[in-house]
Amino acid sequence: MSFVKVKGILRQHLNLNLNKSIQVQISSKSFSSTITITPETETESGVLRRRVTGSRFSLYRQILVDLRLRLRLQLQSGKYFSTSSTSSTRRVGLTLKGEGEGKGEGKVMSMSTRNKNKAAMAVAETATGTETETEMATAKSPLVTASPAVPPAAASATVTAKSPLVKAIPPAGKRKASSTPEPIGTINGTTKKAKVSDDNHDLSELRQPHHSAKEAEEYGIVLRKYYPHEMCNPRAIAYNNNELPRPIELLHSALEETKEERTNVPGKDSVVHWFKCDLRTKDNKALRLASEKAMELGVPLIAMYVISPQDFEAHLTAPVRVDFILRTLEILKGDLVKLDIPLYVETVEKRQRAPGRILELLEEWGTSHLYANVEYEVDELRREARMVRQCLEKGIAMDVVPDTCVVSPGELASGQGKQYSVYTPWFKTWVAYVHENSHLLDLFEFPGKNPPSARKKFAKLFETKVPDAPANKSLTDEEKKRFHSMWPAGEHAAQERLTKFAKEKITQYQEMRNFPSLNQTSCLSVHFASGTLSARTAIRTARDHNTTKKLNAGHPGIQTWISEVAWRDFYKHVLAHWPYVCMNKPFKPEYTNIVWEYNMSHFNAWTQGKTGYPIVDAAMRQLNYSGYMHNRCRMIVGSFLAKHLLIDWRMGEKYFMEHLIDGDFASNNGGWGFSASTGVDPQPYFRIFNPLLQSEKFDKQGTYIRKWVEELRGVEGKAVHEPFADGKASGVARERGYPERIVEHKGSRERCLGRYKEGLGKGK
Incomplete structure (x- = not known):
């Protein structure tokens, strides 16, 4: 990042106008490391967040994280220091100073927090720029001090904040296969149950694939031709905890940091x-x-x-x-x-x-x-963030x-x-x-x-x-x-x-x-x-x-x-706030611990509209013929695939996108998350649609079924909803080649509840 960009963000957040030099010091009781930023200093692709909202502590924390993450401070092996804290609060200081015109009067902010977890710090004596997001340090609250190389104009911000949580990068090594469920995170910047502390959350782990990544690639869910393997849960949680920059923040930063220069671009042809x-x-x-x-x-x-x-x-x-x-x-x-x-x-x-x-x-x-x-979507936000600067x-x-x-x-x-x-x-x-x-x-x-x-x-x-x-x-x-x-x-x-x-x-x-x-x-x-x-x-x-x-x-x-x-x-x-949903992860990362099935015979029956459940089959045939499906039917077939068949819901999400004329990633992903109970604001996992009841309630006369399931057009009355339960109807269905049910509702429901409970650790 150039000195001009760092200077701009300090001026924006703390009303400082520094025009000669800035020193950024990362320190604790046992160590100190300083990086000097001047107009001649250049590191690549630094991005700082634009938005300033929330409490005063949030402002402090934003600047803190910006200076460490967005300056791309890459920790080098072999030069680590560590300290730990078991006190209920820890006082850290953030002083932003530099040579130039200091217009800020200084601000004092404080916040008391309780944190009895051990905290490990890791720093390097050098800082280098990097384009790779996964190479960024991922601490929650490092100690950062920026001080002048020469006597400065004064402005400061001092806070009481959480103990820093930065883990030293271990030597490179292979990750052993494990059947242990991955950590469970929340969407509000905290963790629950298996908390993601520093001891299980470092850079090397964030680069690891999810334990089911092989299946995701084998069945075409993750297209490795274009994308990396499915990320692990800790990486998704790192987005939740504001430890990795969201693509929307990269775009906002690119626009904000270049605003003055873009405004002054002269007209051409x-x-x-x-x-x-x-x-x-x-x-x-x-x-x-x-x-x-x-x-x-x-x-x-x-x-x-x-x-x-x-x-x-x-x-x-x-x-x-x-x-x-x-x-x-x-x-x-x-x-x-x-x-x-x-x-x-x-x-x-x-x-x-x-x-x-x-x-x-x-x-x-x-x-x-x-x-x-x-x-x-993630691809587009990252592309535009780069293009703003390239243009x-x-x-x-x-x-x-x-x-x-x-x-x-x-x-x-x-x-x-x-x-x-x-x-x-x-x-x-x-x-x-x-x-x-x-x-x-x-x-x-x-x-x-x-x-x-x-x-x-x-x-x-x-x-x-x-x-x-x-x-x-x-x-x-x-x-x-x-x-x-x-x-x-x-x-x-x-x-x-x-x-x-x-x-x-x-x-x-x-x-x-x-x-x-x-x-x-x-x-x-x-x-x-x-x-x-x-x-x-x-x-x-x-x-x-x-x-x-x-x-x-x-x-x-x-x-x-x-x-x-x-x-x-x-x-x-x-999509904007939880970008990992664009990366083949469910909104609720813990749902990746559910063991899905990849029964292609069942999946093909579902895609072809040959499951033996008339309402499901009618809906899938409508999709295949018209490129469209009624929204009620999308919920029915989504629930059936994920809960009756226990097939990875992402296979259904993919099939929809490959066939829908109205395929919109956000809406499609949200709909599948609702039906499979893996997404934002979903139906509870224990709510499992009964296809027969859905059919009788929303297609009472069987008009929709008869339109799309040709084999059942000769079935009269309510028997069209469950043809093999009626002697006459079953004869018509068999004669015309309509399949019997590939699974039974009662047994599938019980199996689903057990599988979800096991994956989510319910009832233990």
Whole structure:
């Protein structure tokens, strides 16, 4: 990290303006180590967190962790010191000083904590920069002192804090296989049961794979072509305990640290908007900002979209969704042409090459400013954090803005300053926040029209075509015909569907939404997933059809639909604060201790809709034929796979993503976490859907079953729910080849309860 960046963060947090040198000293009673940072000092890729929230102690702790973690202090072997403490409190000092203009008056903060655990400290006499997250030290509260190399301008902060917990890095060695369950953590920055103390939480352990990593790779859950092995539980808990930087924090830091420089970037020949999952011209924040910047500079606006076949593969994007995206790009291109704005689409075969190729194009087009909307998945956040800095090195200001959620992840916190992990209190706060900040539902205007000269200056860009789907994501002609008829693409189709739903169905939504045969849901998820419709527009439209401007009042159907759309925001919020859910880990790490099964005969029966449970089979056949499944049915089939078959829920999550036209990682992951009881705010593990009762309750007449399960169309009455329990119905079912049940409900339920209890250590 450069001296300028360190100076900036100290000025931001403690109002210090240091312009010559800073010394960072890590010390305790038995040792001291000092690193001097000057304008000539450079270490790589230092990132400091931007957000300052919570108590005064939180501010202290943030700076403390920032200076140690985000300065990339890599501990070197052979130079360790240690100390221990058994006192109830430990007083540590943080003094931030340096040569320059000290504008701060100094702050005194104190907090008393009880900690009777032994604390081990490990430091090195040198500090080096590193790009590797797993090489960072992972202490909770090291002792850090920054002092001047020469007599300073004074400013200080002194606290009473928890004993430092830093473990020395042991010599490299192999980890022995063990059947011992991994530590159990909570989502609130603490641990429970098997606590993660320093003795079982060091850098080498954080790099270890999870004990079931082999199965995850063998069955295609973790694609090692693109990603590392499944992380161990301590690493997930390290994110929970704020010991590893979240990708969203890396992006915020990149934007904050470069803000002044980006603001001063002069205009050139063009401004670019980078389309990703925001394929619309209406109510698109980044697109509108890009348009305004282009008009301010008097230069053309260029739109671009990068197709990455490897990203489609790595992110499990369904062929039907790829087709929908490409059709949408054709429509979007036509809409932009009417505004004299070119949409340049290019395929970049290697996903790691995409950022570099974008930079090449920006330089070729003489671009001064690049705009994009935030995507909250880990890959995208890390990519954008790097690109903000890479663009600036080329004299280009990149701005990444929040747009996909009505309320940006991280904005809402509980009274204790914690992020919500339960939907109901989060939604209550979300509603209040939107009411207090009514501008959040203001819609952004369409982009302005380019000057006529744009067509001549960038003529080649107007001539580019939207390519065909990559070979590994292509559809047959029959599939194209079917899906094109079922799912019209583009923002105009989205707006038509929204308008029709608001006029004809939304008031009945609460009463009718759980019945898959009635077609009473909006089916707008496909448009949310591809960004052809914004959440703002949807909620604003629903509110405008209500009898009140309140989001939690008025017509019950409208209230319920708004709350369902808000679930999408909630799951994005989960991605941002608990990023390991993007890395093949459940929200509750302890659920990885459940022993899952990988019975491919059962899994294939589930995917093909041949389980012998009509409601399950109807739902899976709907998915395979249409690329869509009713939400009630998603819960039924998810519970069946995870609890009746005890198959690793991530195999179901993967199958859904590979087949859903509305495949959205956050919503899909959240839904599977709910059904398998492994996720945020799930159903209790002991709640196991009875497929027969679900069928009788939500498809009482068997209409949905008969539509999708051809073998049972000749079965009359209620026997369609359980054909082999009725003599006449069983004859029809057997004659037409419908399979008998692959498992029985009662025995499966008992087996599931036992397996979950064993994995979670219940009843011991």
